[in-house]
Amino acid sequence: MSRIGKAPISVPSGVTVTIGSDNVVTVKGPKGELKQPIDRDIKVEFADGTINVTRPTDQIRHRALHGLSRALVNNLVKGVTDGYTKKMELVGVGFKASNTGNTLDLALGYSHNIIFEIPKELKVATEQLKGQNPTITLEGIDRQLIGAVAAKIRSLRKPEPYKGKGVRYAGEVVRKKAGKAAGK
Numbered sequence: 001m002s003r004i005g006k007a008p009i010s011v012p013s014g015v016t017v018t019i020g021s022d023n024v025v026t027v028k029g030p031k032g033e034l035k036q037p038i039d040r041d042i043k044v045e046f047a048d049g050t051i052n053v054t055r056p057t058d059q060i061r062h063r064a065l066h067g068l069s070r071a072l073v074n075n076l077v078k079g080v081t082d083g084y085t086k087k088m089e090l091v092g093v094g095f096k097a098s099n100t101g102n103t104l105d106l107a108l109g110y111s112h113n114i115i116f117e118i119p120k121e122l123k124v125a126t127e128q129l130k131g132q133n134p135t136i137t138l139e140g141i142d143r144q145l146i147g148a149v150a151a152k153i154r155s156l157r158k159p160e161p162y163k164g165k166g167v168r169y170a171g172e173v174v175r176k177k178a179g180k181a182a183g184k
Contacts, residue, residue, distance in 0.1 A: 005066035009051040029080025079141040087170035089133040097126045108157040
């Protein structure tokens with residue numbers, strides 16, 4: 001039995017859960033509404049303030065989907081109650097970030113600034129304090145969307161291994177390589 005899959009999900013008060021006939025889980029909470037289709041073989045039940053996810057057999061496919069389905073439903077519940085945030089920092093001389101609404105303007109050492117449009121479901125904030133790296137903060141209720149947008153922003157200038165310059169997640173450790181050895 002999947003350790004993650006068999007754990008029940010407690011639903012806080014103020015959150016409503018509906019499970020459609022086509023196995024689409026809809027969760028409404030104080031921060032918004034999210035939907036997630038679940039595989040038709042996996043059974044999702046909501047009763048007494050808890051959600052239980054069960055699988056019909058011990059086939060490899062069902063075992064693989066069991067924990068995944070439970071994690072996806074748990075992310076919906078957590079997203080509509082607390083929301084998710086992702087912080088990123090720009091490490092490099094002259095690297096800057098600014099935003100107007102949901103348009104992100106990045107100066108990442110290229111000959112031109114990169115204009116990046118953030119989806120309307122997310123909120124973006126930029127901060128540039130003296131003596132610290134510029135930071136980008138993404139907020140929203142959909143964990144998958146935040147992760148995808150953050151990965152796209154990071155792909156614009158990945159941290160390089162020699163000096164560590166680039167866009168990285170806050171707290172990410174970049175292992176640096178030794179450069180060329182000096183002449184003997």
